[in-house]
Amino acid sequence: MIHSGKKGFELQFHWIFVLIAGALILAFFFNIAYKQKDVSQQKLQLTLATDVENIFTGAILSKETAQTLPVPPQGIAFECTETCTCRFRIDKATKDFGDKAIFAPILLKDQELIVWTVALKLPYRATNLLYITNPNIKYYFVHDETKKQLFEEITKTIPPLIQYETITPSQMPGIKEQDYHHTKFILFETDPRTLDNSFRKASASAIKIDQNGITFYEKSGTELRTVKKLGYAGLPSIYAAIFAEDATMYECGLRTAFRKLSYISQIYAERAAELEQKSTEAGMTWCVYGAGTTTVCEGATSIIGLLCEQQKSSEELATKGLDNSLIVKITNLKTQLDSMNRNYLQQSCPEIF
């Protein structure tokens, strides 16, 4: 009896040992497989994100072009925080926008991306703005037949790759939701109307463009509620508002552009001062650019004065946000700078830009 009991104990111990060892081996392999899957997924996402970043860099450098680009199956998400930390994301892999001014909806997937680049010239090129969309985003351009000027000016340069539908303000409430990922209403000098009931659970937003600025609306039920009103500096910034997810992305993108503008304006002001000095030395005394006495900008007049003002205003816009009065100032400076630059050419002086 005692003998068989001991044998039974031995046998039981043997099986327990086998079970523990088996479980350990299985756990080991499961752990490796799980980690491997995780690592390879992360690697793939990171490679994708780097490739996509390269594509965006290439696209942003190409001049005034629209092109289609393949989209990864996971889609690409674009987001900007209130503190202007902007990034795009493919699943868990993220990349900062960096110095790129990108304007896109929050998520683009399933269909090819449409990428369009436009240079922001105020009046010289500050940077290229990159607009991204896809056919899953529906754009309705709402305009009154009597107020066509702004609408025509904006739609004239939109490339045919980007599709939109034109409707009148009275047609807006009758528009039904059509299973798009997002619907955006672009209102030209007209207020938004209540949307159809089919939009109650759909994703939709609107912007209103008029002479005073751009008003951003978000959907609440079937109503469009005002979120923010911001200024714009020329057509490229209007396009930025059309393609940006919200007011935050629009503001952050433009702040990036204005930061660039401030550096470029400073370079142009210093270049003009050097041109003035060298022109005088070469006997071209009529080429006056208006450099300051102590520093380039201190007491500067003529075109250098304007360039210094442009530098100061754009720096303020980049650091403090889009102040409407400063945007108006920059737009006025653009016209003055452009006209002055042409005068230099007529006087056989080196032009500034």
Add this chain to the structure above:
Amino acid sequence: MRLRKSYQRGLNARPLMNPRGQVKMFETIAVLIVFFFLLFTGSIFYFGAQKSSLQKEKTAASEKYAFQIVQKSLYMPELDCSFLVTQKDNCIDKIKLTKLGQLITTNEKAQEDYYNEFGYATITVNEIYPGQTTQTIYNNTPTEYSGKLASQNPILLYDALQNEYAFGTIEVNVYV
């Protein structure tokens, strides 16, 4: 007598586990040790291969990054030759070149912004003909780096005052 009997019983007592069972147990342990040894050796090879493929990908990513920097430096609005707001491709304005270099070295905020844009890199413009000058626009060389990716591209250098062009190259070194 009683003591003797109990001593004898002790000598005749069976061990707790029989020797055959012990041998079996050692066998199993030995098999497990060999198994884990093989598994361990296999893992070393596998993870070694993984590491080398990761290294290759890292190198490819660095090359792509370097290419991005080269592209960016070639199309910088800060340097372009523009005539009545029209840009000329692959052309750098000589005065702008000097001014941008000065801006990056003297302005801390600009230094920070351009560092975000170009990272660890040096961007140098060389005039080859008619003059032979070298000018560094951006220099951020790390104290330690594992590799350097260099690229040279031909460009035109514009002298706005003389309205003349010179031939040159833009050299971009990216440190990884």
